[in-house]
Amino acid sequence: MLKRFGTRLFKLYCHSGYQEDILGDLDEYYQQNLVKKGSSYANAKFLVDVLLLFRLSLLRDKWLYQNSINIAMIQTIFKTSFRVFWKERGYALLNVLGLTVGFTASVLLLLYVESEQSVNGFHKDLDQVYQVLEHQTFSETTITTESTPGPLITTFKEDFPEVEAVAAYTWPYELLFTKEDQRHKGSGRWASEDFFKIFSVDFIEGNADSALTSPTQLYLSKSTKERLFGDEPALSQTVDIDGFGSFQVAGVFEDVSNESTIDFDFITPYQVWTGWNEWVNYWDNNGIRGIAKLQPGVDIDQFNAKIEGYVQEKLGEQEATASIFVQPLKDRYLYSNYENGQLTGGRIIYIRLLTAVAVFILLIASINFINLATARSTKRAKEVGVKKVVGSGRGHLLLQFMTESLLLATFSALLAGIFIMLLIEPLNALVGKSMAFSLLDFDQSVRLLLIGLSVGFVSGIYPSMVLSNFKTINVLKGSFKSSRGSNSLRKGLVVFQFMISTTLIISTLIVQKQLDFMENKDLGYTKENVVLVPLEGTLWNRDVRAQLKSRLLANPNFTHVAYSSESTLINSGTSSASGFSWSEKENELEANFNLLFAEYDFLETYTIELLKGRSFDPLLATDSMHVIINEQTAKLMNVEDPLDHTVTLWGRTGRVIGIVKDFNFSSLHSGIDPLVISLRPGNSQVLNARITGENNQESLTHLDKVLKELNPNYPFEYNFLEDSYEAQYQSELVIGTLGNYFSGIAIFISLLGLFGLASFAAEQRIKEIGVRKVLGAGVLNIILQMAKGFLLLVGIGFLVAIPFSYFFMDDWLGAFTYRTEVGVSVFLIAGLASLLITIVTIGYHAIKAANTNPVKSLRYE
Amino acid sequence: MKRYQLGEFEEIVLLTVGVLHGDAYGVAIKEEIEKRLNRKASVGALQSALRRMEDKGFLTSELGETTKTRGGKRKRYFKITAFGKEALDYNIQTRLDLLREIPNVAFQFKPC
Numbered sequence: 024m025l026k027r028f029g030t031r032l033f034k035l036y037c038h039s040g041y042q043e044d045i046l047g048d049l050d051e052y053y054q055q056n057l058v059k060k061g062s063s064y065a066n067a068k069f070l071v072d073v074l075l076l077f078r079l080s081l082l083r084d085k086w087l088y089q090n091s092i093n094i095a096m097i098q099t100i101f102k103t104s105f106r107v108f109w110k111e112r113g114y115a116l117l118n119v120l121g122l123t124v125g126f127t128a129s130v131l132l133l134l135y136v137e138s139e140q141s142v143n144g145f146h147k148d149l150d151q152v153y154q155v156l157e158h159q160t161f162s163e164t165t166i167t168t169e170s171t172p173g174p175l176i177t178t179f180k181e182d183f184p185e186v187e188a189v190a191a192y193t194w195p196y197e198l199l200f201t202k203e204d205q206r207h208k209g210s211g212r213w214a215s216e217d218f219f220k221i222f223s224v225d226f227i228e229g230n231a232d233s234a235l236t237s238p239t240q241l242y243l244s245k246s247t248k249e250r251l252f253g254d255e256p257a258l259s260q261t262v263d264i265d266g267f268g269s270f271q272v273a274g275v276f277e278d279v280s281n282e283s284t285i286d287f288d289f290i291t292p293y294q295v296w297t298g299w300n301e302w303v304n305y306w307d308n309n310g311i312r313g314i315a316k317l318q319p320g321v322d323i324d325q326f327n328a329k330i331e332g333y334v335q336e337k338l339g340e341q342e343a344t345a346s347i348f349v350q351p352l353k354d355r356y357l358y359s360n361y362e363n364g365q366l367t368g369g370r371i372i373y374i375r376l377l378t379a380v381a382v383f384i385l386l387i388a389s390i391n392f393i394n395l396a397t398a399r400s401t402k403r404a405k406e407v408g409v410k411k412v413v414g415s416g417r418g419h420l421l422l423q424f425m426t427e428s429l430l431l432a433t434f435s436a437l438l439a440g441i442f443i444m445l446l447i448e449p450l451n452a453l454v455g456k457s458m459a460f461s462l463l464d465f466d467q468s469v470r471l472l473l474i475g476l477s478v479g480f481v482s483g484i485y486p487s488m489v490l491s492n493f494k495t496i497n498v499l500k501g502s503f504k505s506s507r508g509s510n511s512l513r514k515g516l517v518v519f520q521f522m523i524s525t526t527l528i529i530s531t532l533i534v535q536k537q538l539d540f541m542e543n544k545d546l547g548y549t550k551e552n553v554v555l556v557p558l559e560g561t562l563w564n565r566d567v568r569a570q571l572k573s574r575l576l577a578n579p580n581f582t583h584v585a586y587s588s589e590s591t592l593i594n595s596g597t598s599s600a601s602g603f604s605w606s607e608k609e610n611e612l613e614a615n616f617n618l619l620f621a622e623y624d625f626l627e628t629y630t631i632e633l634l635k636g637r638s639f640d641p642l643l644a645t646d647s648m649h650v651i652i653n654e655q656t657a658k659l660m661n662v663e664d665p666l667d668h669t670v671t672l673w674g675r676t677g678r679v680i681g682i683v684k685d686f687n688f689s690s691l692h693s694g695i696d697p698l699v700i701s702l703r704p705g706n707s708q709v710l711n712a713r714i715t716g717e718n719n720q721e722s723l724t725h726l727d728k729v730l731k732e733l734n735p736n737y738p739f740e741y742n743f744l745e746d747s748y749e750a751q752y753q754s755e756l757v758i759g760t761l762g763n764y765f766s767g768i769a770i771f772i773s774l775l776g777l778f779g780l781a782s783f784a785a786e787q788r789i790k791e792i793g794v795r796k797v798l799g800a801g802v803l804n805i806i807l808q809m810a811k812g813f814l815l816l817v818g819i820g821f822l823v824a825i826p827f828s829y830f831f832m833d834d835w836l837g838a839f840t841y842r843t844e845v846g847v848s849v850f851l852i853a854g855l856a857s858l859l860i861t862i863v864t865i866g867y868h869a870i871k872a873a874n875t876n877p878v879k880s881l882r883y884e
Numbered sequence: 885m886k887r888y889q890l891g892e893f894e895e896i897v898l899l900t901v902g903v904l905h906g907d908a909y910g911v912a913i914k915e916e917i918e919k920r921l922n923r924k925a926s927v928g929a930l931q932s933a934l935r936r937m938e939d940k941g942f943l944t945s946e947l948g949e950t951t952k953t954r955g956g957k958r959k960r961y962f963k964i965t966a967f968g969k970e971a972l973d974y975n976i977q978t979r980l981d982l983l984r985e986i987p988n989v990a991f992q993f994k995p996c
Contacts, residue, residue, distance in 0.1 A: 043957050044957065045910065045927075048909070048911050075928035075929075079932070080936045080939070081932055
């Protein structure tokens with residue numbers, strides 16, 4: 024045992040020239056010792072001798088000299104590399120192109136992913152900052168919102184020692200600021216005292232001390248301040264807020280970037296707002312947003328378990344639908360979807376998806392490299408043979424080939440860096456981000472280089488091994504063929520490439536199909552040609568509103584005008600479970616009714632279909648007591664004939680005067696909920712105007728003119744309902760656009776590889792084609808012969824991609840209540856497309872090969 | 885003279901190789917040294933001395949015939965080169981010269 028081990032150890036370090044005789048000597052001693060002193064001594068002595076033989080002068084020569092830098096050798100390696108690149112510049116170019124495009128695409132994607140992950144990351148003590156959320160449970164569903172009971176903010180800190188600070192803030196308010204002749208509108212929030220202690224902002228003027236304690240304090244973002252004051256300092260200056268009087272600027276802070284889930288241009292004191300929102304003082308109302316800072320090291324699951332019944336506790340006898348919990352603010356952006364009280368993900372799915380796409384693109388690019396290198400290996404076999412004959416070791420050859428691949432990859436990475444710098448701005452514009460990339464930035468360029476080197480290493484290692492492993496004799500005999508093993512590996516890799524790129528194409532097509540579906544879905548109302556204008560300033564006055572309506576309708580471009588609390592897009596509107604009732608309503612029925620306050624002509628403006636009854640009538644004064652309901656509400660009421668049934672909504676008892684057909688008033692991710700429409704002009708917030716759509720410019724000019732006259736203090740602001748509708752699906756649209764580009768890139772890189780392989784095949788089969796032609800094969804026949812093999816590979820890749828993408832995308836579509844079917848057409852289109860581009864790609868070489876004169880290719884035989 | 889430099893152990897090994905002329909391989913040299921000088925010599929020290937002196941050019945070596953003993957491994961026989969002889973002579977000569985230079989008085993060990 025010991026002897027065998029000793030022998031092995033000795034062979035490991037000893038110079039190979041000395042091994043035989045010294046081992047022989049050792050053997051002789053061993054035999055002597057075996058006879059004289061027994062086996063255990065002999066064995067031990069053998070090992071001791073081996074250990075003592077570890078001497079400088081007996082070591083393998085490599086151990087000493089291998090690591091010393093041999094400049095001449097390195098020079099040779101680089102020189103050979105550049106000569107090879109130059110000699111095979113077509114292939115080098117293909118590789119550089121593929122790798123550069125691959126690096127550019129995947130680094131851009133990774134930058135996007137990184138910027139998505141860094142949303143909300145700017146807060147100090149990020150790990151302690153939490154958003155307060157609330158589950159509202161009704162008999163059928165649980166919805167999760169940011170709306171929480173108002174009194175929570177005053178008691179939360181006292182009741183739970185874990186809470187270091189808590190602050191309330193409102194939904195965004197659009198307010199008009201006036202400073203002498205400067206007018207500017209901003210969107211901001213009313214927030215309570217500790218807000219700035221939790222939400223980190225960088226103050227340029229003023230600071231967070233005693234912030235929001237006095238009712239006239241105003242905090243402005245840098246850009247809002249600049250619009251009002253220019254470059255002058257603003258601290259302690261007076262600004263008028265339309266409808267709220269004078270405020271003193273108490274602080275100016277750096278703009279809150281779009282990297283925050285809570286955004287605002289200004290902050291005003293919460294106590295002013297509560298003054299005219301008395302309802303926030305009750306535990307059974309929701310509406311206030313809350314953020315909290317917990318003590319360091321609080322176990323969040325335990326804390327959530329502790330506060331689960333808090334609202335119920337406060338309500339006492341009355342049954343609570345709400346139950347609060349907190350979510351780390353850093354997770355708020357990526358994990359925002361809750362279904363029935365369970366976190367189901369959110370944007371994180373897109374982040375994972377895009378990361379996967381980035382990795383796959385890199386993979387496709389390195390597969391190109393591997394395939395081209397192994398395919399070309401026969402060309403370099405002679406070089407390997409000759410080098411080996413003159414004494415080059417395997418290690419040296421390995422180094423040579425690795426150097427080549429690392430050089431190519433590094434060069435491509437640098438080139439990609441330049442492209443990334445050029446493309447980052449267009450990408451920013453596309454996805455609405457402010458990402459930055461520069462090769463001069465040390466961190467970023469080092470990371471790019473690392474990606475380049477690792478791809479170079481991964482894709483270089485296999486071909487280098489294959490090449491340096493060639494048997495000298497086989498290679499130099501001249502009848503050398505690349506091994507069957509590397510051939511089938513190459514085929515497998517091509518199949519894999521096309522599986523990935525067709526999966527990407529199919530997925531993108533399905534995303535597009537769903538986007539089209541959402542665009543064209545019959546929503547139950549007409550979303551085109553509706554202009555929305557927020558009601559502000561003098562438009563709060565009902566007389567002015569009546570005047571506006573009649574003046575707009577006087578213009579032939581305007582067909583209908585209606586005021587309402589919301590447009591048909593009710594995403595975070597008012598809702599109530601107990602506020603709506605009828606005599607037969609069972610106590611157990613816990614359903615949440617969405618409330619829409621609409622004035623006359625609302626249904627007509629949106630062409631919402633009335634199934635029964637009538638719309639609100641200006642001539643009937645009692646209509647303000649009555650309601651119109653949708654089919655869902657009618658079903659829930661569960662009475663024989665809901666029409667004309669007596670109902671009570673928030674203290675007003677009237678009748679159901681109409682039932683409208685269900686229309687999609689929330690995102691297509693979810694179904695249609697019960698809706699109650701009531702006539703309360705006091706709650707109107709928005710003007711909905713239907714225009715003909717023929718003279719949009721003229722219509723808008725008219726609207727602008729009338730608004731300027733009636734509401735001169737406010738700048739004209741409008742948007743089209745259609746745009747707001749699309750904005751709902753922002754993340755789907757972004758993913759759709761990114762998908763388009765990046766699946767295109769993936770297929771492009773795969774085709775580059777195919778192009779290279781086709782040219783290689785054409786070259787290899789030149790004699791075969793010559794013989795075929797001599798024997799009478801036609802051009803078409805030869806092209807088919809050439810194409811057959813590649814089409815088969817692409818076809819297999821496509822077939823594997825089908826089930827893969829089907830299950831994946833079916834899952835994605837599952838997140839929509841209203842969804843398109845995957846359908847056969849998508850696969851047909853993708854299949855045909857990949858077939859077609861494959862033919863085009865290899866066609867060039869196939870035609871060229873088929874048209875060569877057989878005399879040329881067979882001349883030297 | 886640097887180029888003739890020999891360590892004490894090296895010198896003994898070199899001399900032993902000469903003594904064993906024609907039969908000087910590892911085991912034999914070791915046994916010879918142990919027998920004549922009555923001291924232990926480790927394989928490691930011996931082998932590294934041999935190779936070192938081969939590098940310096942004092943010794944040459946060649947592999948012998950394959951035999952059935954020693955697991956079929958060949959022996960390496962060492963021989964002194966002319967240069968080795970020169971070095972040996974030089975070393976011994978310098979020592980002798982030194983010895984001769986010592987004044988007679990130095991060896992008169994009378995009690996003072």
